[in-house]
Amino acid sequence: MRLPQPPLLVITDRRRARRPLLELLEELFAAGVRWVMVREKDLPETELAALVEEVVRRARAWGAAVVVNGHAGVAAACGADGVHLPQGFSVAEARRLVGPDRWVGVSAHNLEEAQRAAAAGADYITLSPIFTPVSKPDYGPPLGLEALRQVARAVPIPVIALGGITPANARSCLEAGAAGIAVLGGLMEATDPQEATRAYLEVLQGKQR
Numbered sequence: 652m653r654l655p656q657p658p659l660l661v662i663t664d665r666r667r668a669r670r671p672l673l674e675l676l677e678e679l680f681a682a683g684v685r686w687v688m689v690r691e692k693d694l695p696e697t698e699l700a701a702l703v704e705e706v707v708r709r710a711r712a713w714g715a716a717v718v719v720n721g722h723a724g725v726a727a728a729c730g731a732d733g734v735h736l737p738q739g740f741s742v743a744e745a746r747r748l749v750g751p752d753r754w755v756g757v758s759a760h761n762l763e764e765a766q767r768a769a770a771a772g773a774d775y776i777t778l779s780p781i782f783t784p785v786s787k788p789d790y791g792p793p794l795g796l797e798a799l800r801q802v803a804r805a806v807p808i809p810v811i812a813l814g815g816i817t818p819a820n821a822r823s824c825l826e827a828g829a830a831g832i833a834v835l836g837g838l839m840e841a842t843d844p845q846e847a848t849r850a851y852l853e854v855l856q857g858k859q860r
Contacts, residue, residue, distance in 0.1 A: 780814025
C-alpha cells in the first residue's frame with residue numbers, strides 16, 4: 652500500500668469539532684490534509700452513508716483519500732477508498748465487501764494484534780495509544796516509542812502512530828519507524844485547525860526530505 656501523501660490521517664469526531672464537521676474538513680483539506688477517516692460511531696447507517704458521500708465528494712476535489720471506520724458496506728457503496736476496522740472485525744469479510752482495490756486498515760494495540768492484522772491481509776494498521784490520547788485520557792497506559800519501534804520492525808505493512816500525537820512528538824514517532832501519524836483531538840479541537848495542520852505537516856515533510 653502506498654500511503655496518501657502526506658501520511659497524516661485525520662480521524663473525525665463531529666461532536667468534538669469546534670465547528671461543523673464538513674466546514675472543518677474543508678479547512679483541513681485546504682491546509683494540506685489528504686487522508687481522512689470518518690469515525691462517527693453513533694450515527695445510524697443511513698446518516699453515516701450520507702455523511703461519507705459528502706466527505707468523499709469534497710475530498711475528491713482535493714485529491715484526498717477517505718476511509719470509513721467499521722462499515723465496509725458503507726465504504727464500498729459511497730465510493731470511499733477503504734475501511735478501517737476496530738479489533739474483532741474480520742479482515743477477510745471486509746475485503747470481500749470493499750474489493751481488492753480498496754484499503755482495509757485495522758486498529759491494533761499491541762504486537763500480537765498488529766501481527767494478526769498483517770497476517771490476515773490488512774493494508775496498514777494504526778497502533779495506539781503511543782502517548783496519552785487527547786480524546787481518551789483514560790484509555791489506558793500509553794505504549795510508548797519502544798513498543799512502536801518493535802511493532803514497526805515486526806510487521807511488513809505501514810504502522811500509523813495514534814494517540815496523543817502532537818507536532819512536538821510526531822518526529823519521534825517517525826524516527827521509531829511509524830510510516831505516518833493519526834490525529835483526532837489535535838485537529839478536531841484546534842482553535843486554528845489550519846495552523847495546527849501546518850505544524851503537523853512541517854514535521855512530516857521534514858522527515859520526507
